[in-house]
Amino acid sequence: MRALWLVIWMLAAAPVAAQDFSALARLDTETSVAEDVRRRLEVTLFLSQSVPYRVFTLDDPARVVLDFKEVDFRGFDAAIFDQSDRVEGVRAGPLRPGWSRMILDLADPMAVQSAGMQVSESDGTAIVELVMRPTSAEDFAATAGAPDDPDWVFALADQPPPEKPEDGPLVVVVDPGHGGIDSGAEYDGIEEADVMLALALELTAALGRLEGIQPALTRNTDVFVPLRERLTLARGAGADLFISLHADALAGEQATGATVYTLTDQAQSAASQRIAERHNSVDVLAGVDLRGQGDEVAMVLQDLARIETTAASDRFASALVQAMKDTNAPMNTRPRREAGLQVLTAADFPSVLIEAGFLSNVADRERLLTPQGRAPLVAAITLAVGRWAIEEEALAPLIRQ
Ligand SMILES: [Zn+2]
Incomplete structure (x- = not known):
């Protein structure tokens, strides 16, 4: 039977009128x-x-x-775009709960000529047709940008940290890097x-077994969370310590073992700069550029607080290196x-970023892929948190004076 097509055309760059759909589209x-x-690109x-x-x-x-509300991109194969020379790269995945995003990197500036969705009346399937035409770099720059849509604003308003009881548990916020549209480093x-x-x-489960420690997560599923929102979430949880977890991948095989980073604004080594560039551009690549949302005024006020949080971050980093030695975690x-990492810029709580290892190294890769392989690092971080908590408690009366 010939399918009847209900055609819904829309203006380029204008969102389609929202309608409620429940199950995920594939x-x-x-x-x-x-x-x-x-000269056109047709998707x-x-x-x-x-x-x-x-x-x-x-x-x-x-x-x-x-952007889609919502498409299940699991099993997505970028090869479907191999036929086009105008598409240099493609990413697709969950952006935030209820939304998915596909991003096509363009070889040259192109404008949306038309975009439309056809829906089959017989089986409800849909076809999205997007036609892009060449444009000048100037025109491209002039029209580029996400449409204003209140639904899409990430909850960035920093909440005042919750009142915390003097003898309450120490809140350790664990931040699994990347997620959703942003898969991070990839290897094999x-x-x-x-x-x-x-x-x-695994780390939050282990931390939860420590007395006086309350772990929290910035994400517990495969979803994209912008860098600044990670800090906002940590603040909202009343973070006493923030641990961002990452892994690296290099062209060579040699680099191996875990590394712990703290924030610096000093001139950096080439390696630190590479790490900073890779991690700080995450939001931009995912199409959520929040770099303009910095709070420079607050930064000045925060400088005093930063002196203490920097010292506390350093103490945790040192405790972790010692703990990795003690537990024989591959280091x-x-x-x-x-490094100048954006995710470590909170002034009101100490933070570190742990590169757990290198996906490009065969031994690291095998270790990172199994709970048993990850266990020594989980043990090291847990041990470091416990020791650090005791040290900070001992220092607290001195610091508060
Ligand atoms: Zn990462």
Whole structure:
């Protein structure tokens, strides 16, 4: 039987009127395709059902973003875009609860010529057709940007930290790096975001067994969380310590073992700069550029608090290096480093970033992939938290004077 198509066209870059859909739509990767047709780029996505969506472009680098409410991109294969030379890269995944995002990196500036969704009346499946045409860099820059939509504003308003009882538990916020649309470092199909979530869940379970420690997570599922929102979440949980978990991947095989980073604003080594660039650009790559939302005025006021949190961060980093030695956790030859990492910029609680190892190294990779392999690092971090908590308690009367 010939399918009847109900055609819903929309203005480029305008969101389709919201409608309520419950089950997740799936992308058919067999039939979906991106092709260069003469000077245009044509993207055709087959979905198992219609969902609200929107299309817009972002500059620096040039990208086109498709947001869906909500598409299950599990098993997504970037190869469906291999036929197009105009698409240099593609990422897809959950952006935040209820929303998914697909990002196409464009080789050259292109404008949305048309975007539309056709819905089959017979089976409810949907086809999204997006046509992009070449444009100048100036015009691209002028029209790029996410449409204003209150639904899309991340909850950035910093809440005052909750009142905490003097003798309450120490709150340790564990932050599994990346997630959702942002898979982090990748090696052999292994994604940093997944491995860090597993490590974070094991770590919070271990921390929860320590007396006087209350663990919390910035994410407990495969979802994208912007860097600043991670800090906001930590603040809202009343963080006494913030531990961001990452893994690296390098071209070579050699680099191995865990490294702990604290914040610096000093000139950095090339390696630290590379780490900073990779981690700080995460929001930009995912199409959520919040760099303009810094609070410079607050920064000045925070400088005093920062002196103490910096010292406390350093004490934790040292405790962790010692604990890794004591537990025989595989450690990098230079385990203690500094970098200008955005996720470590909170002035009101100490924070460290742990690179748990290198996905590019075969021994690290095998270790990071199993609970048994991760156990020595979990033990080391847990031991360090326990020792650090005792040390901070001893120092507290001195610091408060
Ligand atoms: Zn990372």
